[in-house]
Amino acid sequence: SQTIHQWPATLVQPVGSPLSLECTVEGTSNPNLYWYRQAAGRGLQLLFYSVGIGQISSEVPQNLSASRPQDRQFILSSKKLLLSDSGFYLCAWRGGGNTIYFGEGSWLTVV
Amino acid sequence: QKEVEQDPGPLSVPEGAIVSLNCTYSNSAFQYFMWYRQYSRKGPELLMYTYSSGNKEDGRFTAQVDKSSKYISLFIRDSQPSDSATYLCAMNPPNAGKSTFGDGTTLTVKP
Numbered sequence: 001s002q003t004i005h006q007w008p009a010t011l012v013q014p015v016g017s018p019l020s021l022e023c024t025v026e027g028t029s030n031p032n033l034y035w036y037r038q039a040a041g042r043g044l045q046l047l048f049y050s051v052g053i054g055q056i057s058s059e060v061p062q063n064l065s066a067s068r069p070q071d072r073q074f075i076l077s078s079k080k081l082l083l084s085d086s087g088f089y090l091c092a093w094r095g096g097g098n099t100i101y102f103g104e105g106s107w108l109t110v111v
Numbered sequence: 112q113k114e115v116e117q118d119p120g121p122l123s124v125p126e127g128a129i130v131s132l133n134c135t136y137s138n139s140a141f142q143y144f145m146w147y148r149q150y151s152r153k154g155p156e157l158l159m160y161t162y163s164s165g166n167k168e169d170g171r172f173t174a175q176v177d178k179s180s181k182y183i184s185l186f187i188r189d190s191q192p193s194d195s196a197t198y199l200c201a202m203n204p205p206n207a208g209k210s211t212f213g214d215g216t217t218l219t220v221k222p
Contacts, residue, residue, distance in 0.1 A: 098210070105154045
């Protein structure tokens, strides 16, 4: 069966520091992968999606970037965090029937 | 105007009640419809998935799609305190690279 792993689960970072969130999917090949952000009490905002290695589509302009160095690995990065980057970050992959499956999420607090 | 509208609630019901959660949408190309349940500080989990119009039942949960009205519903029978969560609807056209999510409805089931 397919599983998705995302880490770290929680992190507190100072303004201006770098960020790296990692996500891996097991049990499938060449999946569509996604990064979402969910602000407190808000809906899901699609940040990036990828249909293959090195193929990244950005949905919103911001100081975040994404990379897909391997088929089942998706990384969300920032060189310098802003206070507004705080939120709940979710990695996801697309399964059969156009369904989306989410990881457990990463809570980021920028202080 | 958002493509998908969902009443944020909060919705509070007594244990055993029938719960009705709803979303409306504007894009007539949507054909795949999903409902997710999200517990506090967790990633959303897929509850129900339907294609095109009609009903689908899974235990205490029933998903309905009315494409003529651009309206989808999730019914929860015999609601339990463990059903307390935020419920998100999602939908997309065929072969879409990404899904459109509602902002979620927060449900509390009181014992």
